[in-house]
Amino acid sequence: MHTFEIKRHVEYYEADTTGKLTLPMILNWAVLASKKQSDALGVGQKIYLGRGLGWIILQYEVHITRRPKINEEITIKTYAAKYNPFFVSRPFVFFDTNGNEIIRVDSIWAMIDIENRRMARLPQDIIDKYQAERVKQIPRIAKPAQFGIDDVFEENDYHVRYLDIDANKHVNNSKYFEWMQDVITPEFLATHEVTDINLKFENEVRLGHTIQSQVILQEHTSKHRIMLGDVVSAEAEFQWRDVSF
Amino acid sequence: MHTFEIKRHVEYYEADTTGKLTLPMILNWAVLASKKQSDALGVGQKIYLGRGLGWIILQYEVHITRRPKINEEITIKTYAAKYNPFFVSRPFVFFDTNGNEIIRVDSIWAMIDIENRRMARLPQDIIDKYQAERVKQIPRIAKPAQFGIDDVFEENDYHVRYLDIDANKHVNNSKYFEWMQDVITPEFLATHEVTDINLKFENEVRLGHTIQSQVILQEHTSKHRIMLGDVVSAEAEFQWRDVSF
Structure with a gap:
């Protein structure tokens, strides 16, 4: 398993009215960590775009113990955990400077053909770089609760x-x-x-x-x-x- | 004059569809540079908020030679240039890694009383830290062109x-x-x-x-x-x- 980490410092424009990292920025930082891992492994955007492919995220599950405050330094660790021919599961863990886990994001990714926006088989040479575990079935994330037909929203x-x-x-x-x-x-x-x-x-x-x-x-x-x-x-x-x- | 600089790396979520730094991020980075200078000089947010004061920006003038692309490393230099009892002028200059000036922001700042949102006199001990030049009149930035009364918009x-x-x-x-x-x-x-x-x-x-x-x-x-x-x-x-x- 090839794990990768980035460090980020919470700036004022990345925080909401509570003075803590916004929800969108949590996701931006997670995706940033995976992009930088792909770059480091030599299978970044140029490589997959060059083959007409793109990564997409199908589902996120986020668990927040606490959101970091402005000026906190955060380490984000990630790795590609499991894959099958079409899907990859990838956790992201956010740590504060005391080494406490404060946010965890689980995610399921797939690749699409950029032209027709259809799901594509993961190229073996790309997926190999991440040293993920090959499995038959990616562990599913439960479906979010559905709206009932008579629910008032x-x-x-x-x-x-x-x-x-x-x-x-x-x-x-x-x-x-x-x-x-x-x-x-x-x-x-x-x-x-x-x-x-x-x-x-x-x-x-x-x-x-x-x-x-x-x-x-x-x-x-x-x-x-x-x-x-x-x-x-x-x-x-x-x-x-x-x-x- | 106390000059200050920060370095920023353009991340994918800070770029627009052109792959270049968004307009709002230019301003966020400028303000970030001035905040970090204030912190470094010991007159950061805690100090002025503690006195019931806040900095506000009255006007910006931005000149863009080129906007930096994703993954470029940018240095932003700033200093408080001139001040009088109520206003401070502050330039920000963005340099690329070749030392070329690519963006310049001029700005005029004032302080307000947080409670009544009225303009406040700049505290001398705070303004002294920036080693700006004391002047009678801050160089004005021209007013933006006005809408004519019959203009269609x-x-x-x-x-x-x-x-x-x-x-x-x-x-x-x-x-x-x-x-x-x-x-x-x-x-x-x-x-x-x-x-x-x-x-x-x-x-x-x-x-x-x-x-x-x-x-x-x-x-x-x-x-x-x-x-x-x-x-x-x-x-x-x-x-x-x-x-x-």
Whole structure:
């Protein structure tokens, strides 16, 4: 197993009103660690793009013990854990300077053919570099809880903005966390802290689309859907605990 | 004069669809450099917040020779240039690894009383640390070009989101650049690059507000206003050049 780590320092513009790292930045840092590992192993973006392939994330499971504060130094460790011909599982663990694990992200990745956006078989020479364990079946992450057909939900519209699109010409994954969080009232956010997120991507959204971020909030659980018209773009389930900031 | 510098590496989530550093990140990095200087001089946030004071930016003038690409290493140098009892002028210069100046930001800062949001006199012991030149009058930055009363403009609504608010409980300044840029068509953005921005802040907007980002685009100049109802929140003028990405 080839493990890799990066260090990041929490800057003021990476923190929200609580002074702690934003939810989207947690995901950005995780993806950054995996990108830098791929670069270090000589199988970075140039290599897979050159073959018409791209990595995509299918699902995230995030467990947050605590979010780091502005000026904290964080180490993020990652490795490709298991793979089969189509999927890779990859954990990311965030440590503070005392060596405490403060955030853990599990993720499932796949490769797509850039042209037709269809799932592609993982090239053996690329996957070999990560020294992951080959398995028949990748350990699944449970599906997020579904919306019931009669459930009452809140929703807001969000326009996909120019700056939501990254250099891969697709919406940055972390934007989904922003849309999901933003639909929750500031009053709730001021008195609750996320402990767990399970997010599953279903269909891509694009620049100029207007999506609906829907939420059902019940005590310490929120169920989320990102809808593009009648099509589910992503689903998630968040767990919350009471806090006083 | 006490000059200070920081180094930053452009990460994928700090770049837009062109693969280059976003406009908002230019401002975030500039402000970061000044914050770290203040910390280094022992007059950081704890000190001025402890006296009920906060720094605010009144106006920015940005000149962009080129925006750095993902994975470039950038050095940002800054110093407090001139001050009088109420204002400080501060340049920021961005250098690439070859020592070429690629971006320059001029800015005018003031301090406010946090409670009543009124302008405050700069405490002499704080300002002394920066070893700036005391002057009668700070060199002014020209006002951005105004909207004519009969001018036809385009506009989009933007809701101030939870993540637009930073740890100071105010909208991160850099969000204005996002609102101003986003109202321009992707077709124009795909064929033009900003060379100059002059942005003047007028009135604060807050969480939950819906602002109108208005633009008049004429060849290589765009005039911008951020409106909260009838109140001008910020005005700006952008210069653009033709490019093919």
